[in-house]
Amino acid sequence: DAGVTQTPRHEVAEKGQTIILKCEPVSGHNDLFWYRQTKIQGLELLSYFRSKSLMEDGGAFKDRFKAEMLNSSFSTLKIQPTEPKDSAVYLCASSLGQGAYEQYFGPGTRLTVL
Amino acid sequence: GEQVEQRPPHLSVREGDSAVITCTYTDPNSYYFFWYKQEPGASLQLLMKVFSSTEINEGQGFTVLLNKKDKRLSLNLTAAHPGDSAAYFCAVSDSSGSWQLIFGSGTQLTVMP
Numbered sequence: 402d403a404g405v406t407q408t409p410r411h412e413v414a415e416k417g418q419t420i421i422l423k424c425e426p427v428s429g430h431n432d433l434f435w436y437r438q439t440k441i442q443g444l445e446l447l448s449y450f451r452s453k454s455l456m457e458d459g460g461a462f463k464d465r466f467k468a469e470m471l472n473s474s475f476s477t478l479k480i481q482p483t484e485p486k487d488s489a490v491y492l493c494a495s496s497l498g499q500g501a502y503e504q505y506f507g508p509g510t511r512l513t514v515l
Numbered sequence: 516g517e518q519v520e521q522r523p524p525h526l527s528v529r530e531g532d533s534a535v536i537t538c539t540y541t542d543p544n545s546y547y548f549f550w551y552k553q554e555p556g557a558s559l560q561l562l563m564k565v566f567s568s569t570e571i572n573e574g575q576g577f578t579v580l581l582n583k584k585d586k587r588l589s590l591n592l593t594a595a596h597p598g599d600s601a602a603y604f605c606a607v608s609d610s611s612g613s614w615q616l617i618f619g620s621g622t623q624l625t626v627m628p
Contacts (some may be wrong), residue, residue: 429619444604444618457615502547502608504616506559
């Protein structure tokens with residue numbers, strides 16, 4: 402059974418560019434999460450979907466970060482415009498939901514904004 | 516909401532020694548607890564899931580203890596080896612029904628030969 406897949410694995414962007422990160426959750430999972438991971442801030446939740454509905458829109462990340470889930474097997478995270486402080490690893494995770502809480506993480510996308 | 520504090524942020528031990536990482540949480544209604552391991556350059560890998568009904572859980576080379584009274588969760592690596600060198604994160608389920616996980620800030624473990 403395939404795990405969570407994320408593409409690209411690495412992304413380099415110029416300041417001000419728009420980038421789109423992609424995630425495919427584990428087949429059959431109902432919940433999908435986007436996190437940002439940095440050494441200083443640790444794991445920060447960006448967005449959370451349950452059965453494709455947006456449950457958490459990221460609070461402080463709302464202005465330039467937009468996650469979408471157009472179908473149950475695909476999600477995107479758009480950052481527009483990018484800033485150097487967005488340089489981080491972006492992790493996608495999925496969960497069966499419905500009382501099963503463990504999240505399974507993808508390999509992540511390492512974003513560098515110059 | 517739930518808050519999770521993880522200690523220590525960095526831990527160095529010699530091969531064969533034990534290593535203990537501890538998390539404290541605030542919500543007494545929390546029921547599910549998790550430990551994740553993140554090796555360098557890799558993603559988070561689920562190490563163990565713990566229910567609040569069970570206080571001691573043993574895995575391969577480690578033990579997880581849950582003290583509900585003190586709201587403390589600990590990961591004890593017995594006889595650590597260099598392959599255990601990684602970042603470890605605890606996570607606690609949000610009891611409000613959102614099924615989100617609240618993560619600790621992580622512990623970077625280094626096991627020296």
